[in-house]
Amino acid sequence: MSKLVTIFGGSGFVGRYIARRLAKEGWRVRVAVRRPNEAMHVKPYGTPGQVEPVLCNIRDEASVASVMTGSDAVVNCVGILAEAGKNGFDSVQAEGAGRVARIAADQGVETFVHLSAIGADATSKSAYARTKGAGEAAVQAAFPSAVILRPSIIFGPEDDFFNRFAGMFGPVLPLVGGNTVFQPVYVDDVARAAVLGVEGKAPAGIYELGGPDAHSMKTLMKDMLTVIRRRKLVVNLPFFAGSLMGWSFDLVKKLSFGLVKGPITADQVKLLRQDNVVSEGAKGFTDLDISPVAMEAVLPDYLWRFRPSGQYLAIKESAKNLRHG
Template sequence: MAMPKNAPAAGPNLVTIYGGSGFVGRYVARRMARAGWRVRVACRNPNEALFVKVYGNVGQVEPVFCNVRDDASVAAVMEGADAVVNCVGILEEAGRNTFRAVQEEGAERIARLAVERGIGRMVQISAIGADPGSKSAYARTKAAGEAAVLRHLPDAVILRPSIVFGPEDEFFNRFASMARFGPVLPVVGAGTLFQPVYVDDVAHAAEKALTGAAMPGIYELGGPDVATFRELMEQMLDVIGRRRLIGNIPFPLASAMGWGAGAASRLSFGLVPQPVTVDQVRNLRRDNVVAGRAMTFADLGIEPMSMEAILPGYLWRFRKGGEYAEITESAKDLREDI
């Protein structure tokens, strides 16, 4: 497979990152700024994304408004760019932000308009489990988005991470927060396998693709640890120093709960929270690990970080005593020795 022909020209290149203020996007933005690129962070709320400005020198990183459902909006923030990254994705639908509109049509729109403007380098952030035949609309539209990008840009790089973790994640942070209340930590699909990947390792892969150090094609990105949902929760509980019973909710019951919560949320116009959706339950029925049919971190020369090295650095706030938990415990042991 040949390397991409559209290598960046000499000088300060410009990359437009759609969803660049989101969890993965902000790490891609920071890496590209450190690599000397100008970075345009395209997002729905630029005023809430001002934190990205500190990733580079004055004027190097700029948040701008964009709606991926609109051609004119997507095209406007693409002008003058040498490369584009699509980090936009949703875990549940809300109003006009449907899976199809955001993850399929949005990805197609970015790729199509990039070709029209002579931009040949694109990175699409997808997900392990993307499958056109899946019962999950999330997984089907992720696959459709990939196919649309490759139709327009055959030399694009598709990154499929497993569940992504890091300081701003909505996975370990969510369950660590839940673990502060009650003796039971409920999960759906306790036996489902995951291969969690550190967010900056995903961003590193995107940087390699944007700077021409990666072959075009599909990469499945998983960390060094493969564990069941239950085992991940046990590791998280160990990090935060809490003992909880992990209760597995059977899939049929979880689906019924998702349907009921969805109906309540719709009837209340979103005022009633929806802890799990039917589509998320469908996703949790399948293992979320590198399948071995695609390229991986090894093909990029990246050694991914382990959960053990990262989780304590940001989950400490969920411990009893917070950041002083270990000091308090040491002091207690010292008093017992006296």
Template structure:
């Protein structure tokens, strides 16, 4: 019988690509998620019965253990960008990782892949980065042979980065950004999935890998390229000072809190502003794609493949522009 991998958060942005990679490698894949009925699409990633979503609440240790029963490998892709209700950074990113690591240790599963993030630091002022850092510590304490992957900002068809700003650019002449000079090293989602699959298959030595794409660019520069791809050169990128961003984050966080979550802060949070204050790039000397033999894909090679729908003419944008060059025959 083929081996089994349990992927926590396997229906999410990064997780679904790891699911596809593991299914292609011939493994049985158990996708542990809070809402299995909303993750049924992952079943199409493999043969009949090869990929199965199961119920799991990562905040509950018993639920985590049930999802892990009979597995050979575990992958944790669960993470949040904003705290909503009981889904806090501490409960999801730290305690969730702890539950998985403890379960792996108890069941004798030595191979654990933890998806973290560049900037993870237990001493960080950002709660997001602090809980990611503490999660790494607890994972390595219980599973010394674990592989921890720290990607920079991840992009791809389902991302919440370029898609979000491209959607905003359709309705406004000015696109405000906080931390426009902060440097990023965007990494393609399937490159992260390749690295995770290699780790799950035992093709990567234990340790921490920082994953960044081939280009290091300022935040504002990336947004300018996005605007060029969606052909909206008239939109102005406005770099806001951090104190303005912090005020905005405080306001939106307060509105979310006062409405009991009816309004979800998808704009910017105070914690995100803290993260934007530091560069999000691979550290000098860190293990990364080179050690895995992976050549990462550039932003420019992928953005046009999924951002075309934000162009003024959508899928017909190229046809319309070509038509302008036709001479009218009399």
């Protein structure tokens, strides 16, 4: 019988790529999510019944234990960029990660992969980075042989980075942390690394995953604008202005009981004060024998819809050249 892997958050941005790859490798894939009815898109990744969404809340002990029963491997992809209701940074990224790892160890799971982030640090001023660091410590304490992946900003068709900025209207593109350096990594490269961990082909430890190029946020936005054929003034806002904006948006969110969400939070501004690149001497793609894909090879494949004429822009440009000829 095929081996079984449970992927917590397996219908999300990164999780779905891991689920697809493992299904192709012949694994039975159990996708543990809070809303299984909204995760049906994962079922076609394999043969009928091979990939199944199941109900689970990472904050609930019995729920986590139930969906993990009989699993040979576990992947935890659950993470949040902003708190909402009971899904706080501590409950999800620290306590939740530790809970999954502890129960996996108790049930005799063979391999464990945990998705963290570059910048994870239990002493960070950012609640996001601090709880990511606490989550890593909890995972390693409960499951010492775990493979922990720390990607930089992740890009791909479903990302909330380039898609978000490309969809902004107006002649000006304001940025907080325009000089902060990122090392964008392709989502499927992260999935490839996770699969190696699941299959026991990656030694235990922490791997920092970054793409082949590192650029400032401002440069990344200019590259993105070139891809979508848009001209905008990219303005780098000072951090004190970003902090004020984040604090204001957080207040509005609180007063509206979470109904109104701003484009940035105060905690995200704290994150932007630190570069998001692979640390010197850290294990990474090279140790996994993976050659990461460059942004320019992927961005045009999914950002074309933000161009002035969308998918028809190339045809119009070609026709224009013919007329000049």
